[in-house]
Amino acid sequence: MRIVQAGAGDVRRLAPLFDAYRVFYRQPSDPDAAAAFLEKRLSRGESTVFAAEDDTAFVGFVQLYPSYDSIMLGARWTLYDLFVSPAHRGRGVGRMLMERATQLARETDAVGLILSTATDNLVGQRLYESCGYVRDDAFYYYNLTFPEAGV
Numbered sequence: 001m002r003i004v005q006a007g008a009g010d011v012r013r014l015a016p017l018f019d020a021y022r023v024f025y026r027q028p029s030d031p032d033a034a035a036a037f038l039e040k041r042l043s044r045g046e047s048t049v050f051a052a053e054d055d056t057a058f059v060g061f062v063q064l065y066p067s068y069d070s071i072m073l074g075a076r077w078t079l080y081d082l083f084v085s086p087a088h089r090g091r092g093v094g095r096m097l098m099e100r101a102t103q104l105a106r107e108t109d110a111v112g113l114i115l116s117t118a119t120d121n122l123v124g125q126r127l128y129e130s131c132g133y134v135r136d137d138a139f140y141y142y143n144l145t146f147p148e149a150g151v
């Protein structure tokens with residue numbers, strides 16, 4: 001198993017995993033839209049994706065977005081997506097992807113990483129906490145969604 005940085009040329013291989021990730025979060029499957037979203041982010045340099053690759057296919061990925069932290073006065077990475085195919089879970093793939101994300105943050109002199117996850121994603125929460133992430137109890141997060149916008 002190796003971790004590689006994915007580019008726009010890898011979208012066809014990444015899209016099935018990205019679509020499965022979205023389905024995990026109760027979105028309807030839409031492989032074409034998943035591929036279009038990834039292609040746009042990667043071709044524009046708007047995100048960084050690392051993929052876990054075995055001998056034949058991508059089996060997991062992590063997608064990060066650059067952002068800034070006004071309080072800490074520095075760059076911060078938002079770890080927005082992490083997914084490992086069900087057949088490869090429990091083998092340390094998620095941890096390898098998380099470690100690569102941490103390495104990116106250190107390489108870019110970021111003040112840290114931030115992520116959010118579903119309250120019922122207990123497996124993910126255990127992984128994040130075992131990697132040193134601390135659940136924030138000091139802030140509430142709010143969303144304002146525009147369903148008509150996309151990709």
